[in-house]
Amino acid sequence: MNDVLEGIRVVELAAWTFVPAAGAVLADWGADVIKIEHPETGDPQRGLISSGMVTGASGVNHFIEQPNRGKRSVGIDTRTPEGLELLMKLIERADVFVTNLLPDSRARMGVDVDAIRARNPKIVYARGHGYGTKGNLAEQGGFDLAAYWSRGGIGESYSAGNGAYPPVQRPAFGDSYGGLAIAAGIAAALVKRQRTGEGSVVDVSLLGAAIWQLGPDIVGAGVLGTDIPKFDVSSMPNPAANIYKTQDGRFISFVLLQADRFWSEFCTRLGRTDLIDDDRYANAAVRFQNRTECIAELRSVFESEPLKHWEAAFDGFDGVWDVLRTPLEVHSDPQVIANGYLPRTVDTNDNEFALAASPVQFDETPLEVRRAPTHGEHTDSVLAELGLNEDEIVDLKIKSVVL
Template identity: 75%
Template sequence: MTDILHGVRVIELAAWTFVPAAGAVLADWGADVIKVEHPETGDPQRGLINSGLVPGAGGVNHFIEQPNRGKRSFGLNTSSPEGLEVLMKLIETSDVFVTNLLPDSRARMGIDIDQVRARNPKIIYARGHGYGTKGDLAGQGGYDLAAYWARGGIGEAYAAGDGSYPPIQRPAFGDVYGGLSIAAGIVGALFKRERTGEPSVVDVSLLNAAIWQLGPDVVGAGITGEDIPRFQLSEMPNPVASIYKTRDGRHIAFVLLQADRFWADFCTRLGRTDLIDDERFANAMVRFGNRADCITELRRTLGEHDLAHWEKAFEGFDGVWDVMRTAREIHDDPQAIANGYLPRTTDANGNEFALAASPVQFDETPMDLECAPGHGEHTDALLAELGFGEEEIIDLKVKSVVL
């Protein structure tokens, strides 16, 4: 956590990962992010098991921890008149309201733009949605597997192209990227309000996030009238901008875009100096024409030794290369450790674990993150901040308005 957004209060009325991920980034940057959850059910992700992993020791739920760290949880039934009024009092004290509720739900609950701005004219109103604010799908929900991975073209871009099933996206893959985009939009709106006094409405859709991330393909396809070609690894145009398997089943990615500059040293480190003067591979253009033969030679050579051998052979190599790591291995990555990219935190049960830091550092200072709040953990404190007395709080609890 840093102090970049110190003094900024954010009300988050959202569930799952997409919009809560935005709140997590804002909390990382120092904002006071208040997560409003139903007093009985809470964020449905609190009970979700979808990645093949069950909560760990002490009930640690990574689906809750990663997108909700550093927030305060307010157990509030916003569908009741009393609960809506409490929410509005909270909104009056805040700088930002962010939600993923669909248009019909916002209108029915009385929390659409005009209703929120009637209580706080200067509030920034931010929305995360699947398909945008206009068109036939404006009112339709959209998880990232549908709106981002499927309709946005990401999944097809990674498909084999042979009619087989395309790859399934990793959990929340589009959500966390879309959430970072919402956070950036909110900060831009805060800057505008600071300069002009005018609040903005911020919108980010998962579909637009995918189009932006796949921009080179999408723009290129629009210009050429055809999808950008997908090359199998066995036919990559530049054989030294590709992935190769080692004897022990690991993979190395080489990114030698200036291939001729590095070719001699590359071949020397491979122990294949014979390839340097091989007329089939004399320069990048010739290698392109003979890429099948070149890739065959490189695959055979790199497959003769284990990863440890090649890590030593390419130590100090000026060309860009790296080993394809697993998520578990990243926890031991010296670069991730040195830069504080996986800060550790401890929850209320004493469980210590690492969280993935959001990707912006300020003043070269790693994030110091707090765990996600328990369901309704800060309800009483927030009601007291709003001026509710002890008897009023008890009455709201008796009426099941708050947790």
């Protein structure tokens, strides 16, 4: 049972992945997360299943399921006076309000900090931004490809340079990480509120998340006054901390940071004991001087045998190494299965599938996950909790205030 936040109610007025991912983490931890969606359009990501971005015959919209699992969906048109009042009644009973609306939208809708605090002075108010709360871009939206991957320096850090195109960010790469940061900030703010009785305003930007993620490069660049050098895999400073291709086109990474400690056994398992005392490679200093030649030698060795051979050869090796797995292979990884990192759930159409668990476990217990709600699935039950009777709910539906 995921119960560390049991009894905490979260009202989420957000769309796409960044901020909803924070709600998913809080739901994983046991909070009651109420997702507010427009009665007609809902979260725009619901439309991806018919846009070509979500493919396959299963009918599972993983872009909705992953960041919205375990929530309750309520369809409310908060632009109407009646809809806004319903939202405020929910906020009065909530511990957390989380949103990714831009500052002008929050003010226009009447859900900025002052308006929310007027109805619930102790609420934790959490905001997800593209570029932060200050500066010329404070009111500009930002998806993670722009604010995180591009402006935060991550995409360029992975580029080869020399005018080559950088790699494209994987979907929601910064959003998922940024959402975890928001959830952590909310958890800390809840601790402060319990201790002092005061609610906090929690702010996380995709730009700030990228700077933290790329901290060693960015801090190092500031200290050195120049960007951290990039090394091609053919000339890495430490040949024993590198990636090597096998005969069958797979890749193995080795992270032997204390290379001299492992060099003898490494070469033995390669079947190349002649390299142990080779004057060109005998210690870290000379391997660095002859790194290009050393890497070429090691590449030739690894490319002579398939992956299975090398997995057997390095079985039990004390040095750190692993195989580059595909996302599909992760599903059958025994370590992933043993730790419950991909818990399974079933949607309303009886499709069974796995979701990526948020990475924190409590009391050595794998997280349990529930499917994402359908659009407006819990409108009636949540409004009933507010004290509305059936006739009142029907009347609001007739007026298109709720779904």
